[in-house]
Amino acid sequence: MLIRIISGVIGIALAAFIVQTGGNVFAGAGLLLAFGAWHEYCNAFREKGYKPTLVTGMVLISVIWAGGWLGNAGFLVGATMFSVLTVMLLTVLNHDNFDVLSAVISVAGVFYIGLSFxxxxxxxxMGVEAVxxxxxxxxxxxxxxxxIALIGTWASDTFAYFAGFAFGKHKLCEKISPKKTIEGFLGGLIGTTASVAALGVFFGLDLSLMxxxxxxxxxxxxxxxLVESVIKRYTGIKDSGNIIPGHGGILDRFDSVLYTAPFVYYFMIIVLGN
Structure with missing residues (x-):
């Protein structure tokens, strides 16, 4: 537990520095995290006998990342199309070692990890001109x-854990994640709503909207x-990796962020008009 707490404190401090610094530091960190998560993803599916294309996947994730970093929507769409065609073409060029199922798993992983990061x-x-x-x-x-996305995600995990520990009786999704409970989820729902609302006050944003x-x-x-839990249960692994002492791998720490970051991004576009 002590190792988990220490690595968590160091991780939060490092994350704060990178987020606040922004620029090439943040963009580069995002790419490195994507590489690490992709490596863990490939290792997981190799446990089931599949052969995701590690190196090609990293190249394709880099191309997708470049489209996002440049803020070029056309480039980003083209990168996703290029990724699909490239991976499927490998089933022809390397047909003895790379089958269709491995190709489909590779495409899914490149999109799941590459597009999310x-x-x-x-x-x-987004909105760098607005302060x-x-x-x-x-x-x-x-x-x-x-x-807001990061703290909201951490709040969801933290409040759900403590509410589940204190009151959890009814399983939320036992076949996928046996430890999750309905009571824990409701605690997370209340805690996250309150936490993001408080951040709204801090940033001077509309309270009800936040x-x-x-x-x-x-x-x-x-x-x-739950999505990452399905992957781990299917591939038979306990943790996606061990790069973060006491916390597992990158996917273990960023599984929820892979969903909340795109959600908040499109929330800003649709609701706030940014």
Whole structure:
């Protein structure tokens, strides 16, 4: 537990530095995290005898990331199309070692990981011209909403854990994640709604709108966690990796963020008109 707490504190401090620094530092960190998550994804499915294309996948994730970093929607769409065609072409060029199921798993992973981490980068650099003044200094709009996505996700996990520990009796989705309970989920829902609403007050945003956002962040975060649980249960692994002492792998820590970051990004576009 001590190792888990220490690594968690170090991780939060490092994340705060990277998020606040922004620029190439944040974009590069997003790409490195995507590479690490992709490596864990490939290792997981190799346990089932599949052969996801590790190197090609990293190249394709880089191309997708570049589209998001450049803020070029056309480039991003083209990168996703290029990724599908490239991976499927490998079933012809390397047909002795790369079958169709491995290709489908590769495409799914490139999109699941590559596009999600790319949206994390896109969220950070959205609305850079808009600045929100706070008691802790000025925050660019995208930076503020990235913090909302991250803190909302962490709040969902934390409140669900403690509520489940204290009151959990009814299983939420026993076949996929036996430890999750309905009571824990409801605790997470209340805690996340309150936490994001409080962040709304801090950033001077509409309180009711932020409460609604917090409500849905908890739902989306829970679904993201369950998706990774399905992958781990199918491939027979306990953790996606061990790069983070006491916390497992990158996918273990970012499974919910892979869902909440794109959700908050499109929330800003659709609801806030950014």
């Amino acid at each position: 790319t949206h994390l980068v896109m969220l950070r650099f 929100i003044p706070t008691c802790l200094g000025d925050f660019q709009l995208g930076c503020a909403f990235l913090w 409460a609604v956002l917090g409500f849905f962040i908890c739902i989306v975060a829970t679904l993201g966690d």
